[in-house]
Amino acid sequence: MFLTNVLFKKAKSKMIMVLMESVVSGHQITxxxxxxxxxxxxxxxxxxxxxxxxxxxxxxxxxxxxx
Incomplete structure (x- = not known):
C-alpha cells in the first residue's frame, strides 16, 4: 500500500439521517x-x-x- 492512499481523507456524505422527536409526547421518527x-x-x-x-x-x- 502506498503512503498516499493512507493520507487521503474520506469524502463526507451530503446527506444524514436524523432522529426527530415530538415535543408533546416523545414519539420518535427518522x-x-x-x-x-x-x-x-x-x-x-x-x-x-x-x-x-x-x-x-x-x-x-x-x-x-x-x-
Missing amino acids: RIRERLADKLEFIYFDPYIQQDSVYKERKKIRSIKSS
Missing part, C-alpha cells in the same frame, strides 16, 4: 436531511395523542451515501 442544512423542525401527525405536533431534531443517527 428523516433524512442535507448535512449543511439547518436543523429540522416541522409539524407532523403524532399517533400517541392523535393530533398534529411539533417535531424537533434530536440527534444524528448516521451518514447516507449518495450515488
Whole structure:
C-alpha cells in the first residue's frame, strides 16, 4: 500500500439521517436531511395523542451515501 492512499481523507456524505422527536409526547421518527442544512423542525401527525405536533431534531443517527 502506498503512503498516499493512507493520507487521503474520506469524502463526507451530503446527506444524514436524523432522529426527530415530538415535543408533546416523545414519539420518535427518522428523516433524512442535507448535512449543511439547518436543523429540522416541522409539524407532523403524532399517533400517541392523535393530533398534529411539533417535531424537533434530536440527534444524528448516521451518514447516507449518495450515488
